[in-house]
Amino acid sequence: MNICTYSYEEYTHLVKSFHGTLAPGLLIGGFIVDLAMKHLPEGKFFDAVCETPVCLPDAVQILTPCTIGNGWLSIVNFGRFAVTLYEKYSGEGVRVYLDTKKLENWPEVRDWYLKKKKKNEQDADLLLTQIKEAGYNLLGVQKVRIDAEKVRRKKMGPVGVCPSCNEAYPLKDGDKCRNCQGETPYSNVESVQDK
């Protein structure tokens, strides 16, 4: 059983190293990304959409060239456990999702995924075992066309220097940067002398 070009064991090591813990969502995410790639035409470039920010984006970042920073991975916050890989010009792609109708054979996965058990009531080993057993059998596949403009990050456009903080910012945001317009999460900002 492979996850893309890795053995399952290798993939679990990558998950621990990148994500920090062997999260159930990353293991299912491995099967999701692998199955999506199996349905893509070979040798095509693709972009990725992840329909939740929780766990799943890391499976995409570990297994594909798409990352948050390079912009090939977009996240939409639908809270659905699904990844779409698509050709960026045509928008044609494949969407793989966790199919709730297929959960009944793996009750520990079902109860974790639908939050029917609190964390301290879950059997972590059984959960990981059932995820590995189930593999692709938890998943559904759809051919989709996606409007990439709706999910991709927007171009930054021209840059100016904010008259308030003196840092560069996108001029499309207005005559000050968004931080200085009042969205700042910071208090007590204090310069540190150069060492």
Add this chain to the structure above:
Amino acid sequence: MNICTYSYEEYTHLVKSFHGTLAPGLLIGGFIVDLAMKHLPEGKFFDAVCETPVCLPDAVQILTPCTIGNGWLSIVNFGRFAVTLYEKYSGEGVRVYLDTKKLENWPEVRDWYLKKKKKNEQDADLLLTQIKEAGYNLLGVQKVRIDAEKVRRKKMGPVGVCPSCNEAYPLKDGDKCRNCQGETPYSNVESVQDK
């Protein structure tokens, strides 16, 4: 010259492997994250905020335990080239930013960063050389307190099954998932038979 626990060369290899290209923003990002970590109290856990989605989040993901999927990295879309590392309970942290006042000594970096030159007018080798020469000298450091609630992703809360698509979704979103409420980027969704 090191970037966290890596040599500069090692770091450039990691950048190419994870991000795909040796992007200038990732190189400056390496110095930013490294300098922020040098200003943290030793042995403390921390979360990260990145003030732009462009490039910089990948420097954080390569160099720290914080990723998009594990939730320890948050992105706020201010379009400022800055990273804050903070202790999650107190919100006390350090913010490192690209200081526009320090750009004059490295004109190729200035023209790239402030978008004074089109891509085909830039000298890519000179740009990377100046970034490496400049290192920390382009950066400013601030002690900050951050309101983590303003930047961290919200808890998912109870989960239900969407009556429209039959997929699991966060009930706080309403009586259907956000995709089925009309935010969908998809057209032509077509089920693929199990192989």
